[in-house]
Amino acid sequence: SNDDSVVTLLDYGAGNVRSVRNAIRHLGFQIKDVQTPRDILNARRLIFPGVGAFAPAMDVLNNTGMGEALCTYIQNDRPFLGICLGLQLLFESSEENGPVGGLGLIPGVVGRFDSSNGFRVPHIGWNALQITKDSEILDDIGNRHVYFVHSYRAMPSNENKEWISSTCNYGDEFIASVRKGKVHAVQFHPEKSGGKLFITSAFLFLQHMDYVGLSVLRRFLLPKSSLTEKHTERKASKLAKRVIACLDVRTNDEGDLVVTKGDQYDVREHAEKNEVRNLGKPVELAGKYYKDGADEVSFLNITGFRDFPLGDLPMLQVLRCASENVFVPLTVGGGIRDFTDSNDRYYSSLEVASEYFRSGADKISIGSDAVHAAEEYLKTKVKTGKSSIEQISRVYGNQAVVVSIDPRRVYLNDPSDVEFKSIRLTNPGPNGEEYAWYQCTINGGREGRPIGAYELAKAVEELGAGEILLNCIDCDGQGKGFDIDLIKMISDAVSIPVIASSGAGAAEHFSDVFSKTNASAALAAGIFHRKETFWLAGAHSVCERALVEGRHRG
Numbered sequence: 294s295n296d297d298s299v300v301t302l303l304d305y306g307a308g309n310v311r312s313v314r315n316a317i318r319h320l321g322f323q324i325k326d327v328q329t330p331r332d333i334l335n336a337r338r339l340i341f342p343g344v345g346a347f348a349p350a351m352d353v354l355n356n357t358g359m360g361e362a363l364c365t366y367i368q369n370d371r372p373f374l375g376i377c378l379g380l381q382l383l384f385e386s387s388e389e390n391g392p393v394g395g396l397g398l399i400p401g402v403v404g405r406f407d408s409s410n411g412f413r414v415p416h417i418g419w420n421a422l423q424i425t426k427d428s429e430i431l432d433d434i435g436n437r438h439v440y441f442v443h444s445y446r447a448m449p450s451n452e453n454k455e456w457i458s459s460t461c462n463y464g465d466e467f468i469a470s471v472r473k474g475k476v477h478a479v480q481f482h483p484e485k486s487g488g489k490l491f492i493t494s495a496f497l498f499l500q501h502m503d504y505v506g507l508s509v510l511r512r513f514l515l516p517k518s519s520l521t522e523k524h525t526e527r528k529a530s531k532l533a534k535r536v537i538a539c540l541d542v543r544t545n546d547e548g549d550l551v552v553t554k555g556d557q558y559d560v561r562e563h564a565e566k567n568e569v570r571n572l573g574k575p576v577e578l579a580g581k582y583y584k585d586g587a588d589e590v591s592f593l594n595i596t597g598f599r600d601f602p603l604g605d606l607p608m609l610q611v612l613r614c615a616s617e618n619v620f621v622p623l624t625v626g627g628g629i630r631d632f633t634d635s636n637d638r639y640y641s642s643l644e645v646a647s648e649y650f651r652s653g654a655d656k657i658s659i660g661s662d663a664v665h666a667a668e669e670y671l672k673t674k675v676k677t678g679k680s681s682i683e684q685i686s687r688v689y690g691n692q693a694v695v696v697s698i699d700p701r702r703v704y705l706n707d708p709s710d711v712e713f714k715s716i717r718l719t720n721p722g723p724n725g726e727e728y729a730w731y732q733c734t735i736n737g738g739r740e741g742r743p744i745g746a747y748e749l750a751k752a753v754e755e756l757g758a759g760e761i762l763l764n765c766i767d768c769d770g771q772g773k774g775f776d777i778d779l780i781k782m783i784s785d786a787v788s789i790p791v792i793a794s795s796g797a798g799a800a801e802h803f804s805d806v807f808s809k810t811n812a813s814a815a816l817a818a819g820i821f822h823r824k825e826t827f828w829l830a831g832a833h834s835v836c837e838r839a840l841v842e843g844r845h846r847g
């Protein structure tokens with residue numbers, strides 16, 4: 294098509310490109326999907342948001358002839374923007390389940406981050422770029438943070454330096470973007486970099502709100518546009534901690550999907566009618582928290598263990614609607630497991646997750662099913678490849694699989710009383726107990742299992758989880774601060790990112806958890822539901838202060 298408002302999109306169906314689509318439409322463009330290699334050659338401008346793993350993506354490109362068309366298109370210096378895997382595939386090869394050959398347009402091998410020096414893999418979060426040459430599409434970015442989610446990266450070398458337009462540092466220096474003529478590719482996610490982490494003033498930010506990531510797409514789509522906004526310079530910090538707004542969602546007694554929030558997982562009002570606490574509509578609240586500056590938004594369907602999620606059309610609809618306006622990563626959890634319906638039709642957890650990804654989720658979160666998988670794995674020491682964690686991470690990558698842990702404190706006088714890892718408590722228990730272990734629960738805290746949070750975290754990391762969402766039933770909804778003892782224990786035990794959750798009630802609680810533990814992110818619910826709109830921005834400035842004071846690991 295010659296229509297100037299059309300963008301050709303190469304989506305080979307491996308995952309969620311809904312957010313890229315939404316961002317393109319948000320900027321006023323229409324999308325034409327690539328069906329054949331010819332569509333690539335005829336594109337006026339082409340966006341290639343690579344998702345999934347390297348090898349299956351190359352298989353599709355090779356088997357359909359699209360790889361060859363892509364090479365021709367790029368070698369002819371036609372307008373191209375690759376995103377994430379869409380950057381990596383341009384290189385010669387990748388170590389991801391490999392070596393696997395790539396398109397070979399840029400010299401170099403894509404390798405895995407080294408987690409041995411204390412940097413967590415996958416690299417998930419906001420980092421500042423070091424811009425090395427006129428990159429054109431990065432002109433609005435300056436030293437602002439953009440959003441990365443990846444375990445593999447390409448490194449700068451003498452052979453590929455003519456391509457590099459920016460680098461980033463995460464343990465080592467890696468390539469954040471490349472540019473040659475009209476060909477661009479970025480390792481970060483412009484469509485997810487909508488956050489306002491960069492705004493330091495909680496009160497000014499509404500006027501200065503700026504969608505940093507969307508500016509990259511806009512610059513690519515409108516290269517000659519006279520976007521001349523000048524941005525004030527801000528102090529760049531290497532790696533920012535994330536603040537995540539969580540929406541616990543369930544069907545109320547009238548059958549509507551509502552945001553609710555419990556105290557220690559109890560969501561009933563305990564007034565006369567004992568109704569489910571109703572705090573608002575999921576899509577509206579997600580939009581509000583995004584505008585307020587949340588780095589990510591999570592939806593947890595807290596009765597997912599009961600309902601069959603594929604029958605849960607309202608949740609899919611929530612994701613579809615939320616992802617149209619929320620340009621930060623969305624996580625959805627609740628009910629992700631293998632399932633046989635009343636007609637004896639079997640659905641794998643992968644099918645359930647795929648439906649969520651297609652509807653706009655960037656990550657899925659597994660609770661109860663992860664406990665069963667970890668128990669089984671610890672018993673047999675065999676990775677069957679069949680658990681939901683293994684199945685979903687194989688197809689969508691580790692970074693797409695979060696394991697949500699719902700532990701409850703069990704006090705002990707003597708740590709040798711249990712076979713599970715226990716810790717010495719900073720604040721002794723109600724009867725002066727000096728120790729506790731953290732018992733994992735399933736089905737929304739209703740059933741305790743014979744496994745500790747520590748044992749679970751180690752096991753699910755081995756099974757392929759990319760991140761841990763660490764709740765604590767004792768602290769949930771109490772607003773008295775995070776369980777620092779627990780979060781320290783778990784974040785020191787694994788090398789994947791840990792999200793601290795449960796108990797935030799004040800700004801200090803965020804800086805506290807970031808300064809005293811190795812958590813990579815903090816999630817909260819009640820405080821955002823209760824507080825005024827500027828709260829999230831306030832939380833950010835707390836995080837930034839913590840960073841500037843150098844108390845972060847990055």
Ligand code: 1PR
Pocket residue numbers: 539540541554555557558559560593594595596597598626627628629658659660661662697698699735736737738764765768769770771772794795796797816817818819820
């Ligand atoms: O087991 O795979 O179906 O997943 C169910 C998911 O739902 C799990 O992630 C589990 O944590 C969550 N869940 C189940 N029941 C409840 C409940 O509250 N009755 N919510 C529940 C858990 C924990 C956080 C909460 C933080 C922060 N809520 O989502 O938002 O504790 O709260 P705060 O800042 O207000 O203290 P499956």
